[in-house]
Amino acid sequence: MDARDEADLIRRLQQRDEKAFVLCVRTYQDKVYGLIYRMLGNHAEAQDVAQEVFVTVFKSIDSFRGESKLSTWLYRISANHCKNRIKYLRRRAHKTTTELDAQAERALQNTSGSTLGEGQAGPAEVLEGAQLEQIVQRAIGKLEEEHRLLLVLRDVEEMSYEEIMQVTGLPEGTVKSRLHRARQALKEEIARHTK
Amino acid sequence: MSTPDPPLPSLAARPPANAAAAGPEPAPPGPKPEPQTETETESDDEGARALLGKLNKVAAPPDLASRVPDLIQRRSAGRFFAKRRLADRLPLEWVSLVMLALLALIYAVLRMAPALLPTP
Numbered sequence: 001m002d003a004r005d006e007a008d009l010i011r012r013l014q015q016r017d018e019k020a021f022v023l024c025v026r027t028y029q030d031k032v033y034g035l036i037y038r039m040l041g042n043h044a045e046a047q048d049v050a051q052e053v054f055v056t057v058f059k060s061i062d063s064f065r066g067e068s069k070l071s072t073w074l075y076r077i078s079a080n081h082c083k084n085r086i087k088y089l090r091r092r093a094h095k096t097t098t099e100l101d102a103q104a105e106r107a108l109q110n111t112s113g114s115t116l117g118e119g120q121a122g123p124a125e126v127l128e129g130a131q132l133e134q135i136v137q138r139a140i141g142k143l144e145e146e147h148r149l150l151l152v153l154r155d156v157e158e159m160s161y162e163e164i165m166q167v168t169g170l171p172e173g174t175v176k177s178r179l180h181r182a183r184q185a186l187k188e189e190i191a192r193h194t195k
Numbered sequence: 196m197s198t199p200d201p202p203l204p205s206l207a208a209r210p211p212a213n214a215a216a217a218g219p220e221p222a223p224p225g226p227k228p229e230p231q232t233e234t235e236t237e238s239d240d241e242g243a244r245a246l247l248g249k250l251n252k253v254a255a256p257p258d259l260a261s262r263v264p265d266l267i268q269r270r271s272a273g274r275f276f277a278k279r280r281l282a283d284r285l286p287l288e289w290v291s292l293v294m295l296a297l298l299a300l301i302y303a304v305l306r307m308a309p310a311l312l313p314t315p
Contacts, residue, residue, distance in 0.1 A: 018264060018276045025260040033255035047256055054263040055270070129249075136246055155247035183243035190246070 001027060006070050013061045025054050028071060031157070032078050038152040039082040041141040049085050053078050068166045075159075075167045079149050086145045139189035147182035154179055 001009070009027075012020030032053055037046040056077050064073055140148055146168075153159045153167060164175050268276040 016275055021264060021267075021276075022260050025263050029255035029259050030252070033259070034253045037253045038250070046253075047259070050255060050259060051263055051266055054259075055267060058263075058267055058275075132246075133250060136250060151243075151247060155244050156250055158248070180240060183240035186243050186247075 007066070010061070010064065010066065010070060013057075016058075021054075021058060024057065024070075028074050029054075031071060032074055035075060035078050035152055035157060036082055038137070038140060038156055039079075039145070039148050040085060041137050045085060045089070049078075049081050053081050056081070069163075072163055072166045075153070075157075075163075079153075079167055082149070083145045135190060135193045136186075139186055139193060142189045143182060143185050146178060147185055150175065150179045151182045151186060155183075 009020055009024060013024060029050065033046060033050045036049045036053070037043065040046050040049065053074065057074065060077075064070070068076075140151065143151070149168065150164065153164050154161075159167070161172055161175055164170075165172055168175065170178070264276040268278070
C-alpha cells in the first residue's frame with residue numbers, strides 16, 4: 001500500500017467507513033496476528049488480542065496523526081496490548097500453553113515445505129522443523145515481554161531499527177543492547193530446553 | 196454527533212497503553228557488560244537471529260475481518276456497522292412518493308376502466 005492509498009484509507013477510517021475498516025483488517029491482520037502470536041504463544045489468546053487491537057484502531061483512529069506509517073502504529077498498539085495481556089495472564093497465574101500439539105500438527109500438514117528450510121522437505125525434516133519451532137516458541141515465552149517484543153520485531157518480522165524505535169519508543173542504543181540481551185537469553189533458554 | 200460514545204471497553208482500567216514505550220530508559224544494572232557496537236551485537240547473535248528468521252509466518256484466522264466489525268457493532272449497541280434491513284436503508288420520502296404515484300396510477304386505471312370495457 002503506497003502513501004496515497006494509506007492516506008485515503010486513514011481518511012475513510014476516520015469517517016467510520018465499514019468497508020475501509022474491513023480493508024484495514026484484511027491488509028494488516030497477518031502482520032498483527034503474527035506479532036501477537038509470537039508474543040503470546042497461544043492462538044486463542046492471539047485471536048482475542050488481535051480483535052482488541054483492531055477495536056482500539058477503530059476507537060483511536062482520530063488520534064492518529066500520520067507521523068508514522070499506519071503499520072507502525074498498529075504494531076505499537078499490538079505491542080501494548082500484548083504487554084497488558086502478558087501481565088494480566090501472569091496475574092491470573094495462567095500457564096501460557098504454547099499449543100505444541102496443534103502447532104506440530106499444522107506444521108506436519110504444511111506441505112509447502114517452508115518449515116524451517118527451503119525447498120521440499122521430507123516428513124522427518126518437517127517433524128524436526130516443527131519440534132525446533134516448538135522449542136523456539138516455548139523459549140520466547142519464557143523471556144521478559146520487552147525482550148520478546150524486540151526479538152519478534154527484529155528477527156521474525158525483520159523490521160528496521162528505525163521502525164522498532166517508533167514502535168517501542170526506545171532510543172537506538174537501548175534497542176540494540178536489549179536485543180543483544182534478549183538473544184543471549186533466548187540462546188540460554190533453548191540450551192536449557194534441549195539439554 | 197450528539198449521542199454519547201459507544202460502550203466500547205476502555206483501556207483505562209488497564210496499565211497505560213504506552214507505559215512500556217514511554218521513552219529512553221537507563222539500562223538496568225547487571226553483571227553482563229553492554230555490547231559496544233552494532234557489529235559486535237549482530238555477529239554475536241547470529242545463531243539466535245538465524246533460528247528466529249526460520250520461524251513460520253503465522254497467518255491470521257480467515258474470519259478475523261468479519262469478526263471485528265461484528266464485535267464493534269455489538270459493543271457500540273448497533274451504532275456502528277449495524278446490519279441494516281432494506282426498509283431501513285430506503286429513504287422514507289422516496290417510498291412515500293412511489294406509493295403516491297402507484298395510487299394515482301391505480302385510480303386512473305379504475306377511472307378509465309368503464310371506458311375501456313366493451314359496451315354490451
